[in-house]
Amino acid sequence: RVNQNGIFLLGPTLMEYGTAEQKERFIPAMASGDEIWAQGWSEPNAGSDMAAIRCRADRDGDEFVINGQKIWSTRAVYADWVFGLFRTDPDSTRHHGLSKILVPLNSEGVTVRPIPQLNGLPGFAEIFFDDVRVPAFNLLGGENEGWRIAMATAGFERGLMLRSPARFQQASKRLVQLYREHGSDVIDPSIESAVVRCYMDAEAYALSTYQTASKLCSGGSIGAEASCNKIFWSEMDLLIHETAMNLLGARAEIEPQTAAEFAELGTWLDGFMFAQSGPIYAGTNEIQRNIIAERVLGMPRK
Ligand SMILES: Cc1cc2nc3c(=O)[nH]c(=O)nc-3n(C[C@H](O)[C@H](O)[C@H](O)COP(=O)(O)OP(=O)(O)OC[C@H]3O[C@@H](n4cnc5c(N)ncnc54)[C@H](O)[C@@H]3O)c2cc1C
Structure with a gap:
């Protein structure tokens, strides 16, 4: 259950949209629990209105450079990776120009700040990205097609797995x-x-x-x-x-x-x-x- 963001949400999405290399890289470690996943969609001004996402991932050769903030990320304090939705087309608005990117939480420039719950446990976290570089290999699905892929993940979350x-x-x-x-x-x-x-x-x-x-x-x-x-x-x-x-x-x-x-x-x-x-x-x-x-x-x- 600790890896439910991986097994129930990202796993089925990887099966549907991931490349063979991505499936081979991520699914076994997810299934064994060696790599724990968090979900990074919500932002301080993009909760229900997720199309208002501002956190950016700018393409630089075969890397993305990520800047911005996510919030309410469940178990991010304990997680190794986050799958996030980022704005990859700076001129885009709303649900266009977003991409789904997998980011190791031990990358240079990532800060995970716990949010204590009423019972004192750090169930959630804010995640800050400050010039975080990730390889283009970590793009799941097409560039700027993140909304469609995120909706597939949401379908698994609401409709079957969670x-x-x-x-x-x-x-x-x-x-x-x-x-x-x-x-x-x-x-x-x-x-x-x-x-x-x-x-x-x-x-x-x-x-x-x-x-x-x-x-x-x-x-x-x-x-x-x-x-x-x-x-x-x-x-x-x-x-x-x-x-x-x-x-x-x-x-x-x-x-x-x-x-x-x-x-x-x-x-x-x-x-x-x-x-x-x-x-x-x-x-x-x-x-x-x-x-x-x-x-x-x-x-x-x-
Ligand atoms: C237990 C828990 C775990 C979570 N885990 C994660 C996670 O792992 N990763 C992640 O990214 N996020 C996570 N979230 C955040 C969650 O996705 C957001 O809280 C949720 O989408 C609502 O966004 P918001 O909190 O910004 O509220 P807002 O969007 O500000 O909404 C406030 C209120 O206004 C209502 N409202 C807003 N717009 C409309 C509208 N158009 N029509 C009618 N009513 C409207 C909402 O229903 C709500 O009642 C988690 C939240 C909780 C409670």
Whole structure:
């Protein structure tokens, strides 16, 4: 899981767009966990509006020279490499003139500055690039074609790879168990309905994921409907954890310290806090709703 940016996001993109030499160079070390990857897309003024990316990679012979800043890069503090989206055509605007480039984080001119989370752990980092030179070999796909390739990565992230069905099936089963233990203390009938809903949604999500996998196996691709998937799993994760917190009542807010507290409270509080970020990362749910409205339902842009 520590290399999920590699295996789940960059790996499938390399399989689709990488050269034979790039696949040979990067995939084995990614699969073995010898090289850990971070994703470098967001910038201080380019989050939802990713086409506003300003971080530049200027071509200089058979190298790129990178200058600028990325932010919110998950696990960049521990990573060896970052795959980033950079502006390679200085005269371009919006989603034109961007390229996807793979950058070793130990390159001269790279500074990785941790961003502490509420719990103190450095889950994210800012990455600063100051005249960082990388070989043109590290360009993934065509020069100035980065947007199309990044959208393929986003499709894998939202549509199939990032959140495995087993994760939610297990959580919903733990929720049913929690209900068996605490349900008799709860008087609000909507909690019982929520437990049933979570169980059904987790099973439905598994079936939908198998359907997507079958589609890919028979030569299909993941399109804008990946946005429906992303909204579904992130909202399901919130409901599972909110329901668990309701079942546990006031004790839900205790961070377990002892074996007895772990046995009683499990990891629900940690999961609840992490679930809050689901509607934000991999593209916010508001943006996914825009994509569904425009590209799946053909509704007009406003
Ligand atoms: C847990 C986590 C991990 C992350 N990991 C990474 C990573 O590894 N690499 C990386 O590059 N980034 C990462 N991010 C950053 C993430 O991609 C951005 O936070 C996200 O794209 C939103 O951008 P922003 O934070 O700049 O918010 P903004 O874009 O400023 O959005 C603020 C609010 O406005 C809403 N909004 C903006 N535009 C519109 C619109 N057109 N229509 C409707 N609503 C709109 C948004 O939905 C949001 O609610 C991570 C974020 C989180 C929470």
